[in-house]
């Protein structure tokens with residue numbers, strides 16, 4: 001039987017080769033017979049923890065290893081990172097167990113020749129871990145962000161430039177933590193209060209979200225399965241994502257385009273808010289992801305959704321121009337606001353990607369714009385915070401589309417949401433400021 005450490009080693013290798021961590025982990029959890037929930041939790045923690053904290057782990061390891069880490073065999077470095085993560089961040093595992101397990105795994109993997117090095121480096125790290133010279137946030141903020149808070153160099157510089165030292169450090173710290181597990185009560189079938197009650201009755205601890213009207217955060221999961229999954233009583237959806245559909249401001253019976261819709265979290269939310277009386281066209285580039293929209297809609301009891309594959313780089317030729325009341329463009333983006341959920345993006349995303357993503361976002365907006373009727377509203381949303389993908393995309397769009405005007409979202413938002421908007425009336429959520437939610441950005445424009 002594969003141990004959690006061995007499984008984590010395999011998944012980390014797959015991720016280095018380009019796999020998505022969540023998919024590789026889900027498939028391993030399904031395939032392996034890890035019956036003890038503690039083993040499943042350890043596997044998840046090892047994979048997500050090592051990916052999130054790689055910058056921090058490499059800094060600590062480099063202080064304890066005589067060779068530069070770049071010269072180590074990839075498999076040896078992977079084992080060292082796994083060991084270092086347990087030593088530095090998982091206090092309940094004693095150091096001798098970490099050393100034994102890591103060296104045994106190295107042997108099992110045929111890395112007998114590296115066991116001396118692995119043992120030596122981890123032994124030294126265990127001894128010196130409380131005296132490591134972490135760079136100081138006040139005097140060396142960029143090194144602090146890279147080495148203590150585990151950001152790649154370009155992103156450390158980017159955050160400092162955009163947010164300043166203190167806020168950059170708070171954001172980077174928040175992005176290192178596991179994301180909350182948040183649900184949206186499906187108002188087509190239940191209410192938040194009812195769902196909170198049935199969660200409590202089945203041994204789970206949950207609380208209402210501070211901002212999203214139908215949201216609840218699972219604070220402590222009980223051993224039983226969550227009630228109401230098959231019945232479609234809830235959708236797993238971050239609180240920030242739950243703010244987007246209400247901000248579109250749709251009314252029942254309107255025609256809506258959800259231009260980048262899969263897997264359908266916001267499409268199904270739009271249907272629920274309109275009490276199933278809106279007509280929603282849900283498009284996405286990838287046909288297999290379109291299936292997810294249909295499956296979600298069926299489970300949640302949503303009606304009025306037509307989902308199909310389409311490349312929104314081009315205006316859909318099957319929708320009459322000027323015929324839609326509302327458009328949501330929840331655009332593909334750098335995903336830096338959801339690094340907690342997709343930890344491999346931290347190391348995969350490059351600064352130069354931002355330009356290409358902004359070009360794609362601009363193309364999608366330009367293709368959607370002719371479909372809106374005069375007086376209709378277009379909401380643009382991304383789960384990131386970079387200037388390139390937010391203000392700059394919208395400024396370029398408004399310059400080329402003088403028939404659109406930007407709206408101030410504060411005017412129609414509830415009083416309790418006012419702190420979620422910036423001084424230009426755009427939604428700007430950040431995990432360290434707003435009830436732990438993902439970092440999103442959204443703005444609404446109206447066609448004259």
Ligand SMILES: C[S@@+](CC[C@H](N)C(=O)[O-])C[C@H]1O[C@@H](n2cnc3c(N)ncnc32)[C@H](O)[C@@H]1O
Pocket residue numbers: 241259260261262263264265266267283284285286289310311312313330331332333
């Ligand atoms: C941020 S996700 C959308 C999440 C979705 N709105 C939800 O709430 O579940 C962006 C989506 O855009 C899709 N996409 C990427 N390029 C696209 C294109 N050219 N046309 C249409 N969809 C595209 C991706 O497949 C992805 O599903």
